[in-house]
Amino acid sequence: MDQLTFAGAPGIIVLSAYAVMMLAIGFWVSRQRRGVRDDMQSYYLAGRNLGVLVLFFTLYATQYSGNNIVGYAPSAYRMGFAWWQSVMFMTVIIGGYLLFAPRLHKIARENRFITPTDWLRHRFGSPAISLFAALLMLWALGNFLLEQLVAMGHGISGLTGGTVPYQAAMLAFVFVMLAYSWLGGMRAVAFTDVMQGIALLIGVLVLVAGGLYLIGGGLGDAFGHVVTAEPDKAATPSSEGSVSWLSMLVLVGIGAAVYPHAIQRVYAAESAATLRRSLARMAWMPLITTALVFMVGIIAIQLYPGLSDAESEQLVGLIANDVAGINPFFYVMMILLFGGVVAAIVSTADSVLLAFSSIISKDIVRQHLAPSAGEKTVLLVGKVGGVIALAALLMLAWNPPTLLVNIFVLKFELLIQIAPAFIIGLYWKRMGSGPVLVGMVVGALISGGMALAGVPTLYGVHAGVVGLSVNTVIAVLGSLLVPHRDAPDPGEADTAGPKADAADPREGSPGEGSAERATG
Template sequence: MQDLRFSGIDSIIILLAYAVIMVIIGWLAGRGENIGKSVSKYYLAGRNLGIITLFFTLYATQYSGNTIIGYAPQAYREGFSWIQSVPMLTIVIGVYLLYAPRLYTIAKKAKFITPTDWVRYRFQSKQVTILAIILMLWGIGNFFLEQIVAIGTAVSGLTGGTIPYGVAVIGFIIVMLTYEWLGGMKAVATTDVLQGSILLIGVIVMLIGGITLSSGGATSISENIAAIDQERIGVPDLFTNINWISMIVLAGFGAALYPQAIQRIYSTKSERTFKKSLARLAWMPPITVGVVFILGIIAIQLYPGLSVTESEEIIGLLANDIADLNLFYYWMMIIFFGAIVGAIVSTADSVLLSFSSIISHDVYGKYINSSASEKRKIKVGKLTGIVLVGLILWIAWNPPGTLYQIFVLKLEFLIQLVPVFILGLYWKRLSSGPVFWGMLIGAIVAAGMTIAGYETVFGIHGGLYGLTINIIICVVGSLMIPMNQEKRKKAEILTAIKTKTNNDLST
């Protein structure tokens, strides 16, 4: 990140204040709640998240500080065609509405804790459950790695190198583990409210500052860009349009199936609360990603001719120049960049909590020690969280040559869960055998294309080719080898939302 003119003691004070506040929130969230003795309270905040808290924790799950830092440079490089980022994240809300209300109703009756509880409950298959766990853990591990690297880069850049990359990563990991252990999901969701609200205000202030900097104001931005580089305001070609649609579908379905997002569904106080939160969240793509897109477009005019590497630092460049406008903008940029760090941490803590819950509840509690107490499961989850942190730290310091490929595979693997979470909710005839082979072959196709260097073919991502094959196998296989009458009747009972469901999640 661009070294900032306002980096120094002021920035360090803001970051320390954020760290202290987050630890205090964790302590307050866990005080007197016996959170460490109940998996429901620790991992799902007692299934009692209200409209505001749920809104901000979903917001923090979908938008990290890395979105602010990463999307603006992409808009700078691509120009107006990067407007795809707005519908790309808007469709996530539509996918939530497609499956989440129904899943919530069943989850509440069956008392689900983790995303794989639904998989086990619906398909009654150890093979399907374990494969789903592997796909989810791959996505979670990759997501966490991305956030850890972003934390170190953001803090180091914000403080002008006064706090080195390594110290920043370790310091904020300790802060994150502390408040998460103290308050579980409740602490994570409450800190999300703090980070999300400051991030929203900061983005808007930065937009106002950016427009102030641009010569002639908002009305002349397009004209000025046209004079610099007409290609960036031109109509996209057919290949770009196909790639748009591919990315919108990939991100829309993949991001809606983040394990940490599914657990937010389980944590909701009521279906009405969830729908109201989503109604408000639907405004966030244009308000957040749309504003970041405009900042990238403004930067084309302000900083023409930047290389790809240089363009990665345009948020820092903009923040420097906005901070120079007056004292108000100076402090707002300090607080805003502190919020970016906090938002990255808030995304990382959600991912870590989801990872711990899957390992402790699904792997340890179901397959290793089925008689373990809830308190012991939580302890195992905390310890495995430390192991994940250690592994990810090692990778972050020694990144493999295929790190970019792993990043690409995050959504392409998660989207293979579409038949399990969406088709399985509505189609009673979907059976476990075709689901297993569909997921496995779909993931292999997505991985094979990426490793071979074919992230897209004709503009379409490998994950979508994999998903197409996945769905065909699921549908054709379920029709050719139908379930027997007993299993079909059981599937109808398990997926019913108006009748009493079976709470037995054993395979």
């Protein structure tokens, strides 16, 4: 991206326009929220009133970052047809949602959940499980946010041809992100997701069309070239490669579905029907987004043969240069594409920051540090805590030490360890808190230990999936072996006795938030 011939002033203009639109959305949402109670439900979940269109785009933005565009095409270039797995695992994520999202939405609405750990607290009644899960989520979110900050700096610097330095680029858009997130919460984040989602979809479509124009043929010609010119990239994968493919489907399909910011969008849906309709549309997006990015990488094999691994990382910038030179229309669309990529990175970062702040507010401060604090106080502490965490991550992203970066790559490997408690615990009443906690801790230790020891896979199976397998066995067998204690039906609201947060008068009435409806 640092060699774009259309970089410089045009890039600065486009990025400035995106920044102004984001700030305008935050300001508009803040005006719409006047007179609406400033509580965690309103700020973190948009009053639980996201409609089909807005929910669809914010789910889309949750799964598709700018990194998917600039990172997946080089992978397709290097791996060839084997990288079709990216389309598969982005599709499996929707299956991961469907394992638990509609059922969890019903329970969350009845019990007024705010964060993912509210479900664990409701289901198992174990502070240890809730706290450990919250720490795993904060780690994964910190990792994800660090990735987005680094990508943000490189993306903006590249689009402007170095006119805006890496560090200045990060600071400028972090300020923009903080401003509109602070003003409008999830509602502002969701509406910026709509903007960046449209920009990405249009830009990728034009990029593929321009690439096909450059090779002077269709997709069949591009695929045929790979088979004849580089048959290794069209070869049948090895047995271990096939196992790795299946392992990746499990790791990403389940791991991405239980991202905290993804679960909060499940909570924020206006209704179960709205959630199902949005997920049904999401099922098509891997073919419309990831498959198109895969095609960009395949087309580039013919356009730029022999690139090294390092050179291939600049692939999207290279092809965008050539597409921009076709005619003025493609020139303008490529500028908009890269502006959309940057906006997508920022939009993903704001979702992560919002989820991070909510966990600090609800699961750390409200549950453990200051249980008697008022709603506005806890919300403010969460906002400030998110800003402090962001400042710390900015320091890492400024000039990241290699060791810390290597540690922070532990994302899905650790996060996926909460999946048995979320998915199995949602359907199986007998699942016990003790075995769940032990399984979660052992799974995290195995996954983290393998990754840090430089053993990312075991016979093709990813460290996170190895840990998840052991975790699940411990949780299931342990629940069968230990004496069974009656637990609330995982599919029903907890109506017996006081509820930790649902009965708190500071949370407001179930009907609050309707004034900020977003039907989409």
